[in-house]
Amino acid sequence: MKFIAKTLEGLEQTLAEELTDLGAEDVTIIKRAVLFSGNIVMLYRANLMLRTCLRILVFVKEFIIASEDELYAEVKKIHWEDYFSLEETFAIDSVVSSEKFRHANYMSLKAKDAIVDRFREKYGSRPNVDTRDPALRINIHIRNTTVTLSLDSSGSSLHMRNYRKRVTEAPLNEVLAAGLVLLSGWDKMTMLIDPMCGSGTIICEAARIAANIPPQDPEREFGFKKWRNFDPVLYQMVVDEELAKVKTSELPKIKGYDISSKAIEYATVNVQTAKLSDYITLSEEDFFYQEGEENAFLLFNPPYDERLKEKDICDFYSHIGDKLKHAFPGCTAWILSGHIEAMKHVGLKPSKKYHLLNGSIPSLFARFDMYAGSKKQKWKDKYGDQQS
Ligand SMILES: C[S@@+](CC[C@H](N)C(=O)[O-])C[C@H]1O[C@@H](n2cnc3c(N)ncnc32)[C@H](O)[C@@H]1O
Known part of the structure; x- marks a missing residue:
């Protein structure tokens, strides 16, 4: 076929x-x-x-x-x-x-x-x-x-995974979120953080990828289930084979933060619906006041509000860059943004980049590598000791 x-x-x-x-x-x-x-x-x-x-x-x-x-x-x-x-x-x-x-x-x-x-x-x-x-x-x-x-053969679009009961503004399509995690080359072991997680799409998709959890509920009404040649025994065999691959131990830490209490409330509902509460921790935090982390993997899509003045949004991205340099030594950060100009203000040279469409918005998905802990002095010398 x-x-x-x-x-x-x-x-x-x-x-x-x-x-x-x-x-x-x-x-x-x-x-x-x-x-x-x-x-x-x-x-x-x-x-x-x-x-x-x-x-x-x-x-x-x-x-x-x-x-x-x-x-x-x-x-x-x-x-x-x-x-x-x-x-x-x-x-x-x-x-x-x-x-x-x-x-x-x-x-x-x-x-x-x-x-x-x-x-x-x-x-x-x-x-x-x-x-x-x-x-x-x-x-x-x-x-x-x-x-x-x-x-x-699919019926409704496969991006609808049915765990997203609540959404904040500008949620990512689940297919795009999973695509970002896979494109980023995350090793599925290093701690993954989405510091601006909104309704939690990236962390839910990442947790499922790390644990080999099928993206679709096996009970889903796939189009092929209504066909004359549908073989429920064969289908169940596929489901059993895939469910046997689900990992329940040695899973990475996955964390989601957001400045908005409503976003964290919604993300909590979604994580619970996806049955991922054991895999993900959520907390209401402002990225710019976070303690930071060493050797972690960050993947996020910051706001790129078109209503904001160009200068404000560029300043916002420049603060993101400062914070990454200062508080996340040895980390890798992947950022998706539809504001290409603002991305230049992160102030770090991307080591890799992809051009993607987020809905109809042409977006940049770029990777930034921060100096490792051993090179802490190097970036301290370069960027100073100030909090961003
Ligand atoms: C484009 S949305 C992220 C959408 C998310 N990926 C999803 O699929 O639902 C950007 C998020 O950044 C959050 N945010 C903005 N400023 C922040 C800050 N200083 N610290 C943490 N989160 C922030 C917003 O509250 C918003 O939820």
Whole structure:
């Protein structure tokens, strides 16, 4: 079987590595997606275990069309009765990027007619459409005149992990948060701190990664569970195999701080819902008054409030840099920010950087290395002894 795993821009390589680790074959990166092949077990495992994937489509057919009628004819040729029965429902989602075909809804309608007519001609009756909760969700992607037809195996988007009951302002997408942890190369042993944790997305994803906890609840209503060929025994075997890999000892310390009491209250609810209270400690603290830490790993996305004046936000980032240099010797800090100008004011040279999209905001994800404890004198000489 051939699959298409969708992701966020900038996380394609990370997703490809996740897929290779899971044993996927023919892993090929394309824009915002990774193609791979494997059997049905791989499909179950990928939906359950991929942390940087938004949804997985099962490839059915690719063809070229010159008109809407050709789409109708090609769709009608497919043996839809093998995929779902008259009593079951279906829905069609179309995405069109073409000079010739501009109306996605019309293309969906044409394809729907083709499926309905095929059933009617064969059985004298037709299946119903249910756009909200269909048994089979069909995906049509039209690029110029090339149509790719696939089935959505995931159901709702895989970024929805269902532990985030409360969110503060500007929460990160869970797929992005997991992607940041994986991109950062964190060794899963060093203490990880998010000093501006908001609703706690980064620390929840980090804890799950460190403990091998599946990103999805095995009870989740994946799209494939409604398919005719769904094999619950095989699926349970995959679940059992993955749950057996969950680590319960030798886990790293993970800490979340935030200046806002509301953020800590929300993060606490989310951490409890994710059943991660044993892994994560939370406390209300102002980063700039924190005692600091040696040899820890920091990963955070500070505010980049567009309402703030440029100077204020740049000052804020420059204080972050001072604090890191002064109170976090030997630490590595990864910062994600949509304020590229402010990032320059951190005042440390990034040792690595990635350009990512946070929602629609082009963002920089950069790594800063602070001098180690043994070089404490060196940075004291350079930056002095003052508290930032
Ligand atoms: C962009 S949000 C982080 C969102 C978070 N990653 C999430 O997924 O929910 C930035 C956070 O920084 C916090 N913050 C701002 N100034 C701070 C400070 N001086 N010390 C600690 N936290 C601070 C804010 O309260 C806010 O929750």
